[in-house]
Amino acid sequence: MKKTVFRKLKALKWTALLGCIFAGLLLMGADEPAVHVEAVDASSPRELEQQTQEAVVRDYLLAWQTLDHAMGANQTDLLDATFVGVAKEKLADAIREQQKAGIQTHYIDRSHDLKLVFYSPEGLSIQLLDTVEYDVQLVDHDKVQATQHVRTRYVAVLSPTEVRWKVRIFQAEAQ
């Protein structure tokens, strides 16, 4: 009888451990985010070529990875690759706040539902709306404090630079 209870407890322990690993994998995410792109709004003043659209989406998704790396490592210079202007300045300020407080954050994007809504007549800015789902993880002095799943909509404006489109405005909209 004792042996049976012990075996059951052991099985329970292993199942719990596997569950933890599974849940951890889900939370930390080894997968690429799911991405859905809706074509540019018909009211936009400039036609968006397929190649440009692909480049904008690719660079925007890269910006999310950069965001996670920069906020997770507390390194403002990592932002240079994909952010510019006011977006870069605000994110850099947040990283400096994190450094002061001894915390790090991770932004793991799970899905993006993108809609390209505006391509300016002179071709110098593209605006997109992104209904995004991500997990934000808070680490205080190397200890994970909490993780929260978030669903919200971002408004982003990207500008062309020498090598890629960079995010100039990056702002979540109240739902």
Add this chain to the structure above:
Amino acid sequence: MKTAITLSLGFLVALTLCGRAAGQDLQFPKTVEAGRAFSVPTTGSGKATLYVVGPTQVLRREVSLGENIAFARGEMANAGHYTAFLTGSSTATADFDVTPVSQPSSISFLAKPSRLAVDLPNGISGVAYVFDVFRNLILQPTPVSFQLSGANSAVQVQKVETKNGVAWVKMNSATRSGPAQFEAEAGGVVDKRVIEQVPGDPCNLRMTARADGDRVALETDPVRDCSGNPVPDGTIISFTESYNGETSTVDAPLKRGVAKTDLPAYKGATITVAAGVVMGNEIRWQ
């Protein structure tokens, strides 16, 4: 059956081990205007740590449970979505949004091109992104007035509402050359650009010829565009003479509005004048 129960229990234990129960209630307002002071009540007793996390702003604060957590004016300034974590004996979370201030404070105004020919329909474009005092993009519809005015032309005004923080227009260049002021105004905030409107291609290009010994002296009438603006000095005018199957061309720049040159006087020669792709009249020398 036993296996199913064991698995279910396992997952329950896993969830308990991996997560923490939210034993506390954290009541943030659903939305807060950027920069506005507000406070959040807490329950319980003892110390806890509050974290407010959003990509563009982060804060960490030690708080006493049972007291209000006060956010000073200007403290939460960046518009966006935030997650608040209150960690102590248990963890409570709350999500809230900071919204932009509705009053515009600055405009990011792109006017293109900075130089163009006169009388071009929809030749000038203006794009305005409207920001609040904290450099948040104002997402609610905001009226923007675009105005294009020059010394010698009628004022053009277009009023547009922003959509997702941006407004844009296309306007015609004036028929008279000269600098024009292009303004975008929102909520009393004005941003200005200067657009240089230059004469277009020559129109009705015409030359006259007179004998000058064994040569023909050629001179254009004052060269103007189709709106009557003088074409700038330095513009190249080409005179071409064709005679007996041979062709020779002389390029002469405009000086004080006219171009002059001379060519050999061959009876029966054909002389033409052109400015770029614009052809003028033709003279047959007798």
